[in-house]
Amino acid sequence: MPSPLRNGDLRSPSALHQHNPFHSTVSQQKLRRLNALILLLRFAAFCFCLAAAIFMASNSSHSSDSPSWSHFPTFRYVLAANSIVAIYSVFEMCAAVWEILKAATLLPEGMQIWFEFSHDQVFAYMLLSAEAAGVGEARRLRGLGSCDASGGFCVQAYISVALGFAGFAFLALSALLSGFRVACFVITGSRFHI
Amino acid sequence: MPSPLRNGDLRSPSALHQHNPFHSTVSQQKLRRLNALILLLRFAAFCFCLAAAIFMASNSSHSSDSPSWSHFPTFRYVLAANSIVAIYSVFEMCAAVWEILKAATLLPEGMQIWFEFSHDQVFAYMLLSAEAAGVGEARRLRGLGSCDASGGFCVQAYISVALGFAGFAFLALSALLSGFRVACFVITGSRFHI
Numbered sequence: 001m002p003s004p005l006r007n008g009d010l011r012s013p014s015a016l017h018q019h020n021p022f023h024s025t026v027s028q029q030k031l032r033r034l035n036a037l038i039l040l041l042r043f044a045a046f047c048f049c050l051a052a053a054i055f056m057a058s059n060s061s062h063s064s065d066s067p068s069w070s071h072f073p074t075f076r077y078v079l080a081a082n083s084i085v086a087i088y089s090v091f092e093m094c095a096a097v098w099e100i101l102k103a104a105t106l107l108p109e110g111m112q113i114w115f116e117f118s119h120d121q122v123f124a125y126m127l128l129s130a131e132a133a134g135v136g137e138a139r140r141l142r143g144l145g146s147c148d149a150s151g152g153f154c155v156q157a158y159i160s161v162a163l164g165f166a167g168f169a170f171l172a173l174s175a176l177l178s179g180f181r182v183a184c185f186v187i188t189g190s191r192f193h194i
Numbered sequence: 195m196p197s198p199l200r201n202g203d204l205r206s207p208s209a210l211h212q213h214n215p216f217h218s219t220v221s222q223q224k225l226r227r228l229n230a231l232i233l234l235l236r237f238a239a240f241c242f243c244l245a246a247a248i249f250m251a252s253n254s255s256h257s258s259d260s261p262s263w264s265h266f267p268t269f270r271y272v273l274a275a276n277s278i279v280a281i282y283s284v285f286e287m288c289a290a291v292w293e294i295l296k297a298a299t300l301l302p303e304g305m306q307i308w309f310e311f312s313h314d315q316v317f318a319y320m321l322l323s324a325e326a327a328g329v330g331e332a333r334r335l336r337g338l339g340s341c342d343a344s345g346g347f348c349v350q351a352y353i354s355v356a357l358g359f360a361g362f363a364f365l366a367l368s369a370l371l372s373g374f375r376v377a378c379f380v381i382t383g384s385r386f387h388i
Contacts, residue, residue: 073333074330121370125322125366128319128322128323128326129322129323129325129326130326131323132322132323132324132326132327133326133327133329133330135327136268136327136330136331137330139267140334172319176315176373179370179373179377180377180380183373183374183377183378183381184377184381186374187377187378187381187382188381
């Protein structure tokens with residue numbers, strides 16, 4: 001369907017319309033918005049997971065005999081999961097920026113969207129399980145009374161887990177959107193027919 | 195929408211075509227298979243979650259001073275999550291059987307598929323977080339050496355958590371499929387155009 005709509009990003013949808021007068025302009029514009037939204041969600045997930053990983057990794061330098069994250073397998077898992085998600089988010093943001101700049105996906109289109117959806121989904125589950133186990137561990141430490149004795153250790157662990165939950169929320173949202181993109185691809189054969 | 199289609203299982207999709215000569219016959223057949231697959235996954239999730247809940251709830255009757263699931267908030271959460279998913283699966287199986295028998299959804303179609311997808315997704319996350327926390331608790335009990343002293347308590351807790359993970363796997367798969375159905379509905383306006 002021909003459309004006089006412009007594409008462009010969400011805030012300046014001005015200049016690109018002369019270049020693509022074909023029927024898929026509206027779909028491409030929707031796809032562009034969807035991609036921009038996913039990029040935004042990934043950026044948020046990256047920020048929260050990076051912050052969670054930093055909070056957890058720095059949770060050992062209070063004194064020599066205070067507890068450290070590395071003494072607790074659960075907290076090691078929390079740190080690992082947050083780090084993996086942060087690194088993955090950087091990679092995905094690079095791929096998204098590449099797609100915006102070059103107007104082509106980094107991998108072949110089908111492979112790319114399946115890759116993104118499957119990794120979003122699996123990493124969201126991984127991150128959630130890590131944070132759930134981390135909450136259990138932090139609650140147990142508080143119950144033992146070791147929180148009072150060890151300065152800010154428990155508080156910092158709680159903050160890290162809370163940041164990780166926020167990262168999970170954004171990752172789960174981007175998994176929903178990339179899942180929708182996969183379904184588009186499966187049903188219509190193209191991401192463009194949204 | 196009224197449909198002259200008969201229901202039937204996955205193995206005899208043959209006799210349906212005379213009754214519906216329209217172009218959506220193949221789509222309806224695909225939808226039928228998808229629904230049957232989701233029903234199967236729900237049944238599996240129900241079995242595993244019910245077994246997990248029973249294993250956890252019966253994990254206190256060894257002797258009067260042995261530990262009980264009710265002493266551990268994490269195990270209470272595991273029991274609650276598994277019970278909720280089992281009850282939800284029963285409800286969803288009833289809705290699916292109703293749909294097969296009456297050739298119409300229990301709720302309005304759009305509401306029904308959004309309801310199913312959102313609940314699948316949320317309950318899958320809930321179940322995963324419960325099992326992850328349960329694993330942490332069971333590992334901690336084993337680390338404390340209380341497993342040796344308390345008969346089969348730890349073993350039974352492990353079995354319950356493992357069964358819950360299996361239930362989660364089936365629930366996550368059915369969330370994927372119902373998510374695909376939602377995307378179908380959003381993109382094409384009907385579940386039938388798969």
